[in-house]
Amino acid sequence: MFYIIYQVFSVLANHKYEYGFVNHFSYSSNPNLNLYLSLDPFRQHEYYISFSKQFTQVPDVYLNIAKLDLEYTFPQGYSLDIFNISTLGFTIRIVCESPSRFYRVEFNWFAFNEENIQVISNLNITNPKSSYIHSYNKNNKINIAKSNFVSYYASDSQFNNLTGLTLTQDTVTISFQLSNIKQIGYQILLSSSDIFFVGPVITSLQSDGSSQVINFPTRWGYQHCYFNLLGFKHDETDKNIRLYTQVTYQSQITVGIVGGDSIIQSIQNNHFCINDPYFEIAIFKGVSQSRFFHQENQIDSLIEIKEINYSQNQNLIEQITIAKEIESIKIIFYWKCMNKEFLKLTIFSLEEWCSQSTIIKCDIVKIKTVRIQAKFLLKQISEQYLNIAKTSGSLTASQVLKWENPFEQVLVKLEIL
Numbered sequence: 001m002f003y004i005i006y007q008v009f010s011v012l013a014n015h016k017y018e019y020g021f022v023n024h025f026s027y028s029s030n031p032n033l034n035l036y037l038s039l040d041p042f043r044q045h046e047y048y049i050s051f052s053k054q055f056t057q058v059p060d061v062y063l064n065i066a067k068l069d070l071e072y073t074f075p076q077g078y079s080l081d082i083f084n085i086s087t088l089g090f091t092i093r094i095v096c097e098s099p100s101r102f103y104r105v106e107f108n109w110f111a112f113n114e115e116n117i118q119v120i121s122n123l124n125i126t127n128p129k130s131s132y133i134h135s136y137n138k139n140n141k142i143n144i145a146k147s148n149f150v151s152y153y154a155s156d157s158q159f160n161n162l163t164g165l166t167l168t169q170d171t172v173t174i175s176f177q178l179s180n181i182k183q184i185g186y187q188i189l190l191s192s193s194d195i196f197f198v199g200p201v202i203t204s205l206q207s208d209g210s211s212q213v214i215n216f217p218t219r220w221g222y223q224h225c226y227f228n229l230l231g232f233k234h235d236e237t238d239k240n241i242r243l244y245t246q247v248t249y250q251s252q253i254t255v256g257i258v259g260g261d262s263i264i265q266s267i268q269n270n271h272f273c274i275n276d277p278y279f280e281i282a283i284f285k286g287v288s289q290s291r292f293f294h295q296e297n298q299i300d301s302l303i304e305i306k307e308i309n310y311s312q313n314q315n316l317i318e319q320i321t322i323a324k325e326i327e328s329i330k331i332i333f334y335w336k337c338m339n340k341e342f343l344k345l346t347i348f349s350l351e352e353w354c355s356q357s358t359i360i361k362c363d364i365v366k367i368k369t370v371r372i373q374a375k376f377l378l379k380q381i382s383e384q385y386l387n388i389a390k391t392s393g394s395l396t397a398s399q400v401l402k403w404e405n406p407f408e409q410v411l412v413k414l415e416i417l
Contacts, residue, residue, distance in 0.1 A: 026103070048090075130176055162268060225272070343417070345359075345412070
């Protein structure tokens with residue numbers, strides 16, 4: 001007989017990632033917005049954003065401008081500031097620095113409690129320089145850098161473009177070309193290409209909009225993608241500064257900008273996508289192996305147990321639901337030795353993008369049963385599933401995420417050699 005015990009322990013897991021969208025600073029969504037109703041310079045408004053689940057550590061917060069709509073006259077612009085970041089939420093303050101009409105600034109926000117993601121914020125820089133050098137906490141997994149455009153204040157016909165973003169092992173350098181910019185704000189996100197996919201920088205001269213089709217690397221599951229504004233050029237005419245981004249998810253993913261009546265003459269941008277399964281795939285937390293004669297005395301105290309029994313040559317496919325509140329699992333295999341066969345145990349870890357294998361030798365004279373236990377920490381945002389697949393020569397346990405685009409990752413595989 002060959003059987004598996006599926007064991008579940010509930011423990012506290014770290015909240016790794018959360019995102020949202022803010023349209024509070026829009027006259028159409030918030031008709032009482034003082035930024036719109038008043039023309040006083042330096043009028044301001046604050047808005048508190050609470051996380052749906054408390055983080056165990058204060059997260060990094062990153063912004064992504066989605067919509068701009070401002071009156072055309074100069075001086076022109078606004079500033080955004082992020083402050084009072086805690087494990088529960090953060091506050092955004094926007095200041096409309098000019099006496100011109102303000103219509104909207106809408107944006108996506110992201111909060112990360114992940115050691116492979118770092119955010120550098122350099123907001124509300126007065127009289128900005130053409131380049132800045134930032135140091136960061138050294139991390140061998142960080143291999144990409146991306147920046148954003150958060151805010152600006154222009155005294156006259158404006159031009160700002162990103163001219164360079166250079167990452168080394170210790171620093172990241174960002175460079176700009178600026179004209180009539182008196183204040184600017186930006187952030188730099190440092191991460192791994194396992195988590196983020198960043199598209200090429202392009203400059204569009206089409207005032208009526210443009211778009212790009214995204215082609216993803218392999219081993220990516222369902223993604224969220226975003227248009228990333230880097231800079232733009234405009235002059236003082238009788239049309240508003242208007243920029244609306246758009247992402248479509250049909251047969252292919254397309255990111256772009258919707259134009260219209262606007263004084264924007266050129267737009268510099270790229271796009272980025274987040275590998276969502278990275279934040280939910282189980283983290284391998286160790287494997288243990290023990291050999292014994294009386295397996296009934298070796299079972300640990302359990303909170304919940306799922307037992308599947310079947311004969312040695314039986315093929316089986318079983319799916320087990322992992323409730324959303326479950327945050328840690330132990331998958332335990334019992335192998336009843338038949339002779340002196342060899343077993344190959346492979347543990348897969350998406351977080352490390354690697355796998356490790358162990359060869360186990362049976363000897364029925366000395367060993368009658370081999371017990372193998374692999375523990376995984378779950379990072380659940382949604383309900384998940386565990387697929388157990390048994391053939392005459394192998395047994396596989398896989399984690400399944402049933403999203404619009406389902407994602408499956410093998411966690412453990414045992415093979416007879």
